[in-house]
Amino acid sequence: MTVRERIEALADADSFREVGAIAGHAETDADGNLVSFQPGNYVLGTAKLDGRPVIVGGEDFTRQGGSPTAAGLRKSVYAEEMALRWRVPLVRFLEGGGGSVRGASGRGPSPEPVFATHRFVSIARVLETVPVVSAAVGAVAGFPAARLVASHFAVMTRGAQVLIGGPALVERALGEKKTKEELGGAQVHERSGVVDAVAEDEREAIGMTRRFLSYLPTNVLELPPSGSPDGSGVAADDPQRTEEALLSIIPRNRRRGYDMRKLLSLVVDRGSLFELTPFYGRPQITALARLDGTPVGVLANDPLHLGGSMTADAAQKVRRFVRLCETFHLPILSFVDQPGFMIGSEAEASATIRHGMEAIAETVRSTVPWASVIARRSYGVAAAAHYGPGGTVYAWPSAERGALPLEGGVAVAFRREIAAAPDPEAKRRELEEQLARGRTPFPAADWFSVHDLIDPRRTRPTLCGWLDMVRPLLLLRTRVALQRSSN
Numbered sequence: 001m002t003v004r005e006r007i008e009a010l011a012d013a014d015s016f017r018e019v020g021a022i023a024g025h026a027e028t029d030a031d032g033n034l035v036s037f038q039p040g041n042y043v044l045g046t047a048k049l050d051g052r053p054v055i056v057g058g059e060d061f062t063r064q065g066g067s068p069t070a071a072g073l074r075k076s077v078y079a080e081e082m083a084l085r086w087r088v089p090l091v092r093f094l095e096g097g098g099g100s101v102r103g104a105s106g107r108g109p110s111p112e113p114v115f116a117t118h119r120f121v122s123i124a125r126v127l128e129t130v131p132v133v134s135a136a137v138g139a140v141a142g143f144p145a146a147r148l149v150a151s152h153f154a155v156m157t158r159g160a161q162v163l164i165g166g167p168a169l170v171e172r173a174l175g176e177k178k179t180k181e182e183l184g185g186a187q188v189h190e191r192s193g194v195v196d197a198v199a200e201d202e203r204e205a206i207g208m209t210r211r212f213l214s215y216l217p218t219n220v221l222e223l224p225p226s227g228s229p230d231g232s233g234v235a236a237d238d239p240q241r242t243e244e245a246l247l248s249i250i251p252r253n254r255r256r257g258y259d260m261r262k263l264l265s266l267v268v269d270r271g272s273l274f275e276l277t278p279f280y281g282r283p284q285i286t287a288l289a290r291l292d293g294t295p296v297g298v299l300a301n302d303p304l305h306l307g308g309s310m311t312a313d314a315a316q317k318v319r320r321f322v323r324l325c326e327t328f329h330l331p332i333l334s335f336v337d338q339p340g341f342m343i344g345s346e347a348e349a350s351a352t353i354r355h356g357m358e359a360i361a362e363t364v365r366s367t368v369p370w371a372s373v374i375a376r377r378s379y380g381v382a383a384a385a386h387y388g389p390g391g392t393v394y395a396w397p398s399a400e401r402g403a404l405p406l407e408g409g410v411a412v413a414f415r416r417e418i419a420a421a422p423d424p425e426a427k428r429r430e431l432e433e434q435l436a437r438g439r440t441p442f443p444a445a446d447w448f449s450v451h452d453l454i455d456p457r458r459t460r461p462t463l464c465g466w467l468d469m470v471r472p473l474l475l476l477r478t479r480v481a482l483q484r485s486s487n
Contacts, residue, residue, distance in 0.1 A: 003058040011047035018045040023071040040071030055083045058093030080122035087219035089131040095138030131216040136160040153212040155197045193280040215288040215295040224295040237269040239292040239464035246456035250398040257303040281317030292464045297325035300335035309342040310382035312350035315359040322362045334372040340380030359385045369470035374399035395450040399441040
């Protein structure tokens with residue numbers, strides 16, 4: 001697609017209004033007659049998505065391959081300024097390169113002073129004010145690549161590439177011969193964490209953009225829209241729905257994994273689970289969803305990947321997700337099956353404990369309502385990332401908590417006893433089973449160290465009831481944000 005075709009496919013019918021269509025660079029002769037005109041190669045305007053206003057823009061790849069012209073660069077910066085001034089979401093379509101030794105005019109490097117940081121100020125401020133979505137729909141390098149990741153949701157198409165520097169620059173500087181696809185293709189970045197999603201084509205990327213924005217408010221002074229995604233205001237799922245499958249979804253064998261995504265889909269509104277960065281930080285699941293029509297953030301462990309442990313990249317994923325929910329007033333549902341931090345030489349080399357503590361710090365600083373459901377394990381320091389301050393904590397009968405998982409803790413604490421046994425493996429299993437019987441959630445419920453022990457089948461009605469109680473807190477958050485903004 002061309003950039004205008006992309007905007008037309010994204011926006012509500014006949015809602016796009018272009019801004020700055022006349023901008024560009026004119027060449028005149030000695031008599032002042034027009035010789036040529038080069039349009040600014042950034043298309044910008046206002047539009048509506050599902051009836052809500054947005055600012056939308058993108059590079060015009062048919063002009064200088066999308067590399068910024070002077071007018072095009074100014075329009076791209078103005079897109080952020082418009083979103084800030086009018087407090088409406090910003091959508092960018094990115095397809096182009098960054099700076100050039102020829103400069104924006106083609107006549108030499110830009111004379112812009114090194115202290116001219118206005119373009120980066122607007123990029124930072126817009127992230128604190130409105131939802132920002134960027135889509136890489138072709139080769140994206142340099143400054144446009146920086147804009148891509150400076151978003152709340154970044155998506156790339158399967159055929160796009162995202163690069164700090166292209167193949168020629170990499171080969172010249174490092175002697176490394178790689179294609180654009182090898183350097184920054186989708187197979188690289190769906191696992192690097194650079195993008196939140198990979199779409200098969202531009203139509204799917206546009207659909208993801210619309211869906212992501214449907215969970216978020218227009219700006220930080222408003223609450224996310226409740227009701228169904230079509231804007232009808234009517235929730236499409238029964239808040240009292242119970243699911244028999246939840247009673248047996250946790251295996252009785254404590255060493256076996258299970259499908260956490262299936263568990264989540266049985267609790268939230270049907271069809272509403274929208275996962276972010278599924279192939280990055282895989283032991284942790286982060287998603288948007290609806291509960292009784294209200295948008296929520298969902299945090300969970302995936303026991304099928306490293307047992308759901310907290311790795312360095314998973315911790316960074318959690319930190320960024322909690323920040324997103326905090327910015328846009330999304331209550332957080334946390335489904336806990338956390339065995340602790342990942343251990344081993346690779347975990348140490350990747351600074352797991354540092355990134356893990358940053359995730360925990362983000363959690364304890366958050367002020368949105370939290371409801372945590374301990375589905376199975378809640379062990380070690382890493383578990384603290386799953387419980388917001390003042391949050392409500394529910395436990396299933398399968399829940400267990402402690403300083404260390406039994407599997408590792410028994411091996412350490414009873415090392416000599418196990419080694420001296422005629423059958424060390426049988427002795428280890430015996431000790432694990434013996435201690436496991438004492439780690440049921442019933443004493444915790446008796447002592448009120450969890451707020452309630454619930455039947456797994458009634459998880460959805462329980463959480464919908466919790467959400468009804470915390471809705472006034474969400475409204476209060478917007479009033480506080482409005483007061484700060486007016487000051």
